[in-house]
Amino acid sequence: MQEKIALTGNEAMALAMKQINPDVVAAYPITPATEIVQIFSDYVSNGLVKTEFVTVESEHSAMSATLGASASGVRAMTATSSQGLAFMWEVLYIAASYQLPIVMPVVNRALSGPINIHGDHSDTMGARDSGWLQIYSENTQEAYDNLIQAVRIAEHPDVLLPTMVMMDGFIISHAMENLEILSDQDVQKFVGEFKHHRPALLDLDNPITVGPLALYDYYMEFKRQQAEAMRTCKPVILQVAQEYAELTGRKYGLYEGYKLDDADLAIVVLSSTAGTAKVVVDELREQGVKAGLLKLRVFRPFPYEELAQALSGRKAIAVLDRADGFSAFGGALFNEIRSAMYDVKDRPLIVDYIFGLGGRDVNLDHIRKVYADLAEIAKTGQAAQLVSYLGVRE
Amino acid sequence: MANLKQLSQQEEFFTPGHRMCAGCVAPVVVRQVSMAAGDTPVVIANATGCLEVASTIFPYTAWRAPWIHNAFENASATLSGVETAYRALKKQGKIDKKVKFIAFGGDGGTYDIGFQSLSGAMERGHDIVYICYDNGAYMNTGIQRSSATPQFADTTTSPAGSVIPGKIQWRKDLTAIMAAHNVPYVAQVAPSHFNDLITKVQKAIAVDGPAFINAMAPCPRGWRYDTREGIEMTRLAVETCYWPLYEVEDGQWKLTYKPREKKPLTEWIKKQGRFRHLFTDENKELLEQFQQRVDEEWEKLLRRCGEM
Numbered sequence: 001m002q003e004k005i006a007l008t009g010n011e012a013m014a015l016a017m018k019q020i021n022p023d024v025v026a027a028y029p030i031t032p033a034t035e036i037v038q039i040f041s042d043y044v045s046n047g048l049v050k051t052e053f054v055t056v057e058s059e060h061s062a063m064s065a066t067l068g069a070s071a072s073g074v075r076a077m078t079a080t081s082s083q084g085l086a087f088m089w090e091v092l093y094i095a096a097s098y099q100l101p102i103v104m105p106v107v108n109r110a111l112s113g114p115i116n117i118h119g120d121h122s123d124t125m126g127a128r129d130s131g132w133l134q135i136y137s138e139n140t141q142e143a144y145d146n147l148i149q150a151v152r153i154a155e156h157p158d159v160l161l162p163t164m165v166m167m168d169g170f171i172i173s174h175a176m177e178n179l180e181i182l183s184d185q186d187v188q189k190f191v192g193e194f195k196h197h198r199p200a201l202l203d204l205d206n207p208i209t210v211g212p213l214a215l216y217d218y219y220m221e222f223k224r225q226q227a228e229a230m231r232t233c234k235p236v237i238l239q240v241a242q243e244y245a246e247l248t249g250r251k252y253g254l255y256e257g258y259k260l261d262d263a264d265l266a267i268v269v270l271s272s273t274a275g276t277a278k279v280v281v282d283e284l285r286e287q288g289v290k291a292g293l294l295k296l297r298v299f300r301p302f303p304y305e306e307l308a309q310a311l312s313g314r315k316a317i318a319v320l321d322r323a324d325g326f327s328a329f330g331g332a333l334f335n336e337i338r339s340a341m342y343d344v345k346d347r348p349l350i351v352d353y354i355f356g357l358g359g360r361d362v363n364l365d366h367i368r369k370v371y372a373d374l375a376e377i378a379k380t381g382q383a384a385q386l387v388s389y390l391g392v393r394e
Numbered sequence: 395m396a397n398l399k400q401l402s403q404q405e406e407f408f409t410p411g412h413r414m415c416a417g418c419v420a421p422v423v424v425r426q427v428s429m430a431a432g433d434t435p436v437v438i439a440n441a442t443g444c445l446e447v448a449s450t451i452f453p454y455t456a457w458r459a460p461w462i463h464n465a466f467e468n469a470s471a472t473l474s475g476v477e478t479a480y481r482a483l484k485k486q487g488k489i490d491k492k493v494k495f496i497a498f499g500g501d502g503g504t505y506d507i508g509f510q511s512l513s514g515a516m517e518r519g520h521d522i523v524y525i526c527y528d529n530g531a532y533m534n535t536g537i538q539r540s541s542a543t544p545q546f547a548d549t550t551t552s553p554a555g556s557v558i559p560g561k562i563q564w565r566k567d568l569t570a571i572m573a574a575h576n577v578p579y580v581a582q583v584a585p586s587h588f589n590d591l592i593t594k595v596q597k598a599i600a601v602d603g604p605a606f607i608n609a610m611a612p613c614p615r616g617w618r619y620d621t622r623e624g625i626e627m628t629r630l631a632v633e634t635c636y637w638p639l640y641e642v643e644d645g646q647w648k649l650t651y652k653p654r655e656k657k658p659l660t661e662w663i664k665k666q667g668r669f670r671h672l673f674t675d676e677n678k679e680l681l682e683q684f685q686q687r688v689d690e691e692w693e694k695l696l697r698r699c700g701e702m
């Protein structure tokens with residue numbers, strides 16, 4: 001049974017957390033994710049969850065305590081944004097290395113400096129190689145659905161990797177949207193009772209050492225196993241998506257193609273901007289332009305084979321990066337998409353647009369301009385500029 | 395308390411075979427803590443540092459109890475997560491044993507980089523016994539000064555030179571700072587006075603809530619003493635009143651050991667290479683200054699403990 005209600009992104013994430021009902025949550029406030037923990041602490045105070053809530057003194061401690069709880073053999077969660085995620089950075093890697101199935105909503109916000117509170121992807125792009133799965137959401141519904149699925153994915157014995165679920169700060173976190181929600185019981189049934197598939201620290205009869213020192217004689221095998229877990233989790237993500245579709249009717253994949261199959265011109269983008277781009281795609285289609293869109297949902301693991309397949313046959317592709325890479329060669333999404341396309345026969349021209357930094361608005365005209373550029377690139381077979389910036393004073 | 399002979403017959407949670415240096419007193423502290431814990435099931439968190447790296451070189455471990463290392467500055471936060479998971483399981487009826495949670499951190503991981511994490515965990519009231527093995531510098535990275543390093547000590551980042559005579563600042567009084575957290579139990583200990591140490595750890599374990607214990611744990615490499623003299627180093631630190639033994643129980647300060655005759659500070663520092671530069675004619679004044687500050691701190695403590 002599903003119910004249709006109107007919630008903000010933060011309310012939807014907090015609700016999903018309540019329905020997941022983790023054993024331990026340790027969290028710290030930061031705009032725009034603060035509300036998630038605020039609402040959640042209300043659930044705790046009113047006995048609506050079984051969760052033990054730890055009001056830590058920093059995000060570093062939030063991730064450290066979450067790690068400690070998870071290693072103990074319970075379901076543990078936290079939530080954050082931006083500087084908070086940056087502050088967790090050291091421990092993110094350790095959680096992934098210990099293969100702990102922590103699930104964390106991240107409300108995307110620009111990293112300082114200058115300090116800014118609005119949405120861009122510099123925070124989670126900075127953590128892209130930390131060993132966490134990364135799932136991006138377009139809207140409130142997806143944020144809710146992705147968080148629930150993330151628990152099953154992270155805790156699957158073939159995966160056992162921490163997972164972060166993203167939505168755009170303010171644009172989604174603070175916007176009220178209609179969505180369909182499941183009953184508490186259905187979510188409980190879907191995520192299931194927590195099982196720890198590894199020895200747990202709190203198994204007192206079988207004491208284990210968690211986090212030993214591994215030098216050049218073993219470190220690499222630890223890392224190889226971790227890489228293997230990341231490499232093999234795609235089928236699990238799809239399997240969980242299928243079960244979720246059976247429950248809700250909402251289908252998820254590694255990415256979503258929108259009028260992509262026969263498109264000549266394609267934009268690749270993450271999160272809420274996909275919604276804006278879809279409007280432009282519809283518009284262009286009416287004008288007879290073969291425009292399409294690929295919205296990437298799962299950025300880690302990076303589904304390079306599926307993306308190469310979905311994007312081959314396009315004439316020109318624009319990747320929209322909501323975080324600069326400061327490599328002087330565009331954003332991370334651009335670089336990885338280009339790399340994925342390297343083996344494609346007659347590969348299309350691919351350009352990058354850095355956009356929306358610090359919450360800078362991206363509107364229909366910006367997207368129209370990108371498609372117009374792509375039409376020109378497809379026509380001339382040449383891109384004037386490989387990497388450019390959208391909507392900036394230069 | 396049982397006598398040392400009886401205590402030494404118990405199974406300890408820290409086993410031989412670890413790779414701490416000869417003459418290092420940190421393992422002695424850990425073993426005495428283990429003796430104090432006795433049969434109480436414990437879960438241990440360890441901050442990065444000598445004790446951690448030298449006791450868990452994969453695929454080996456020196457720990458018989460459940461043990462976790464996360465990073466350098468977050469043993470307290472990590473253990474607060476473990477302790478919270480325990481409470482969650484207990485509430486759900488999935489665990490019934492009474493378990494104690496013990497953190498070990500060096501002075502760097504406790505006084506400095508881990509200070510916030512420690513303060514937070516203490517303030518939140520987790521049922522944790524935090525034990526700082528204070529060897530007075532960052533030993534694992536090669537003897538750099540910490541806020542626990544004694545004034546004038548020669549370390550690799552406060553080298554005694556022709557212009558600057560070692561570390562300039564007085565050490566941070568972490569034990570008093572922890573007492574100011576108003577946690578149920580705080581104590582300062584030295585393994586030379588094992589009876590005192592074990593009694594205090596047992597009190598800390600018996601407390602329902604956070605406890606902090608600061609244990610002096612000399613390092614032969616950093617302090618430059620003869621490896622046989624590790625325990626003598628803490629004995630002299632206590633006898634000279636550089637490292638007084640006291641406890642703060644529910645806000646009550648109490649001196650637990652008063653030297654019959656306070657020894658001059660030089661008896662302790664002359665045995666340590668890190669203070670060698672103080673024994674020159676031009677640094678005579680520093681030596682006097684050092685003794686004077688120790689006297690002042692000692693008197694301050696006596697007043698706090700109602701002994702003066």
Ligand SMILES: Cc1ncc(C[n+]2csc(CCOP(=O)(O)OP(=O)(O)O)c2C)c(N)n1
Binds near residue numbers: 467502504
């Ligand atoms: C964030 C971070 N900074 C620095 C280090 C390097 N480091 C490892 S151990 C250590 C010193 C530890 O000193 P202390 O806590 O006094 O313990 P000891 O080594 O003396 O036992 C340092 C600086 C680290 N591991 N992590």
